[in-house]
Amino acid sequence: MLSIENLHISIDDKPILRGIDLQVNPGEVHAIMGPNGSGKSTLAHILAGRPGYQVTQGSITYQGNDLLELEPEIRAREGVFLAFQYPVEIPGVSNIYLLKVALNAIRKHHGQDEVDALDFLALVKEKIQLLDMDEKFLYRAVNEGFSGGEKKRNEILQMAIMEPKLCVLDETDSGLDIDALKIAAQGVNSLRTPERSFILVTHYQRLLDYIEPDVVHVLAHGRIVKSGGPELALELEEKGYSWVEQAA
Amino acid sequence: MMNAVENITSHYLADYENSASALPGRHLPWLQQLCSDALQQFAQQGFPSPREEEWKYTNVSAIEKKRFSPAASEAAQAAVDSDWLDACRLADAWSLVLVDGRFSAQLSRLEGLPESVIVCAMAEALEKHPDRLEVRFGRALTRENHGFIHFTSAWFSDGLYLHIPPRTVLDKPVQLLHVVTKPDSLAVTRSLIDVESMAEAEVFETFVGVDDLAYLNASVTEVLVGDNARLDLYKLQCETGKAYHFGGTYVLQESHGRFQHHNFSFGGLLARNEVHTDLGRAAECQLNGLYIGRKRQHSDNHTRINHTQPHGISREMYKGILDQRARGVFQGRVVVFEGAQKTDSEMNNRNLLLSNDAEADTKPQLEIYNDDVKCSHGVTVGQLDEKSIFYLRSRCIDAETARNMLTFAFANEMVDKLPNRSFQGLVQAQLLAHFPQTGIVKEWL
Numbered sequence A: 001m002l003s004i005e006n007l008h009i010s011i012d013d014k015p016i017l018r019g020i021d022l023q024v025n026p027g028e029v030h031a032i033m034g035p036n037g038s039g040k041s042t043l044a045h046i047l048a049g050r051p052g053y054q055v056t057q058g059s060i061t062y063q064g065n066d067l068l069e070l071e072p073e074i075r076a077r078e079g080v081f082l083a084f085q086y087p088v089e090i091p092g093v094s095n096i097y098l099l100k101v102a103l104n105a106i107r108k109h110h111g112q113d114e115v116d117a118l119d120f121l122a123l124v125k126e127k128i129q130l131l132d133m134d135e136k137f138l139y140r141a142v143n144e145g146f147s148g149g150e151k152k153r154n155e156i157l158q159m160a161i162m163e164p165k166l167c168v169l170d171e172t173d174s175g176l177d178i179d180a181l182k183i184a185a186q187g188v189n190s191l192r193t194p195e196r197s198f199i200l201v202t203h204y205q206r207l208l209d210y211i212e213p214d215v216v217h218v219l220a221h222g223r224i225v226k227s228g229g230p231e232l233a234l235e236l237e238e239k240g241y242s243w244v245e246q247a248a
Numbered sequence B: 001m002m003n004a005v006e007n008i009t010s011h012y013l014a015d016y017e018n019s020a021s022a023l024p025g026r027h028l029p030w031l032q033q034l035c036s037d038a039l040q041q042f043a044q045q046g047f048p049s050p051r052e053e054e055w056k057y058t059n060v061s062a063i064e065k066k067r068f069s070p071a072a073s074e075a076a077q078a079a080v081d082s083d084w085l086d087a088c089r090l091a092d093a094w095s096l097v098l099v100d101g102r103f104s105a106q107l108s109r110l111e112g113l114p115e116s117v118i119v120c121a122m123a124e125a126l127e128k129h130p131d132r133l134e135v136r137f138g139r140a141l142t143r144e145n146h147g148f149i150h151f152t153s154a155w156f157s158d159g160l161y162l163h164i165p166p167r168t169v170l171d172k173p174v175q176l177l178h179v180v181t182k183p184d185s186l187a188v189t190r191s192l193i194d195v196e197s198m199a200e201a202e203v204f205e206t207f208v209g210v211d212d213l214a215y216l217n218a219s220v221t222e223v224l225v226g227d228n229a230r231l232d233l234y235k236l237q238c239e240t241g242k243a244y245h246f247g248g249t250y251v252l253q254e255s256h257g258r259f260q261h262h263n264f265s266f267g268g269l270l271a272r273n274e275v276h277t278d279l280g281r282a283a284e285c286q287l288n289g290l291y292i293g294r295k296r297q298h299s300d301n302h303t304r305i306n307h308t309q310p311h312g313i314s315r316e317m318y319k320g321i322l323d324q325r326a327r328g329v330f331q332g333r334v335v336v337f338e339g340a341q342k343t344d345s346e347m348n349n350r351n352l353l354l355s356n357d358a359e360a361d362t363k364p365q366l367e368i369y370n371d372d373v374k375c376s377h378g379v380t381v382g383q384l385d386e387k388s389i390f391y392l393r394s395r396c397i398d399a400e401t402a403r404n405m406l407t408f409a410f411a412n413e414m415v416d417k418l419p420n421r422s423f424q425g426l427v428q429a430q431l432l433a434h435f436p437q438t439g440i441v442k443e444w445l
Ligand SMILES: Nc1ncnc2c1ncn2[C@@H]1O[C@H](COP(=O)(O)OP(=O)(O)OP(=O)(O)O)[C@@H](O)[C@H]1O
Pocket: A011, A012, A016, A034, A035, A036, A037, A038, A039, A040, A041, A042, A043, A085
């Protein structure tokens, strides 16, 4: 599914990621933890294709193709999805319109016809119920005036509609209350299939109580300094990051 | 310099002698006086120059170099394509059509007006209601005037006269359609909208030109809003890409009078829009505007809000979108006079620059001669937000469509606010024509 090899990334000539190796197989859930500023969001953005980063070394292969060669929208149509740590407000563009354009772009990319209007509405209503969101959010401008938690849920809604192959969730749990966290986790779990892979960036063990990861990685100073099973997250919760950072 | 002014004015002055007899109402002594004063002022000042503070960013010398002539009165009207004109019409409204600055009875739709209300051409009003006009005409133009206003006063060949008596609510809007059909022509109009106390009306001004003609359209609209009266005035300026447009709206609001202006300026090679209002006690005004420029278009938007009495409220939001080599100007002046306590005023101007060669000049001016007020203003000039573009791209939308969507959304915010659906449709149609890839955008409206 995804293979990152010796990836080095700089912003304005300042190295941010310093040799990342990561192998994600179909159906796997990888958690990435690590202190603030360690480069987690940078890694997530790189996967989605955000401009402004210099790749100084290394490669990313996605489904056998060089991911770094693809424009962000092509990556998205090919199934790479990023749930943003800070979802962007887009005044003047309604949520439902964005969902529809996104879905149709994916369908077109795969040689399918546009989605039927009624089918689309039924699909959206099903997903919005799953996430326990009010239908009125569909007709509001994308993220405009949404609370922090509502924005995060909206990201999951988009993900549920777009049905990506590789889901990268950047701190989707931050800002969610306990109930919302459960609902969001449910949403994610309902999307788990033997083919679909997840990269969950998180600071908290709590999310991993609901979505059990296959592998936990610790990112510090732009490197993965430790990887392990779910028990690693528990250990981090207990001891903090300093012991792994020192180990690095 | 004096020579230049003489040259410009002499062309119009020489012509004036010949043409004045064909201009309406000039037999009325008061109007004759008003016109000859205006002509004299124009002869001295010529058109405004960038040395004048209020014209700092707009150079009209291109207009001075051309010689526009009034179109012959009749003939033209038959030449207007009716399908094309219908596309400019507002559904379910009375319409008064001015072709090349003159009233066309044939193209206008004025049947079924309430008895007490007058909606007619200015020429007709000067015949039928000279006494009332003598008192009301020019009332909203008492502040210092510039060359364009003098020019318009001297030369106007027609316009709209609208009178709503006290306590009358007009149940359908009135549309004033300015159509220009002749190359190098001069269309000059003066209109008066007189809404008396507790009366209400909605008026739409639309400016269009045929094909790609070059011409000068100069129009002045005076608005009198009586106490507790209300007027919603909408303007859609879609002159041709070679046209010159001067459109001034001058408003006098009596106490508790409410005035709304929604100004959409899309056309013209050079366009100057002015909206000036004087607020009486506890009067409220809302001035909204959207100007779009591309190629070498120049769009100048000048507003002035005078708070002369206490408790006035003013809200202003102008947005500009400038592409290619276009230039947009916003000059918004709010003056709070000494006696205008408890004034509450907000002014905003936001500009979107879509190319490196586009330019936006924005100059908000607050002059406050009173301590007991709440006034704020804000201006921005910026590009499309890169984060938003990336967000949309990460949702499968290609970069160009993302840019178009964000640009359209920026503009559409002004259209969304429009209380009149039919006018909203007219503006949206124009907006869609301005942005490529409308197929996607249309379904979303
Ligand atoms: N555009 C930028 N310009 C300069 N430095 C940047 C930029 N973006 C990120 N950085 C720097 O890169 C480093 C990694 O940032 P990143 O956002 O990836 O961290 P993170 O691990 O996601 O942190 P957090 O847990 O706080 O979300 C930080 O030191 C940050 O300041």
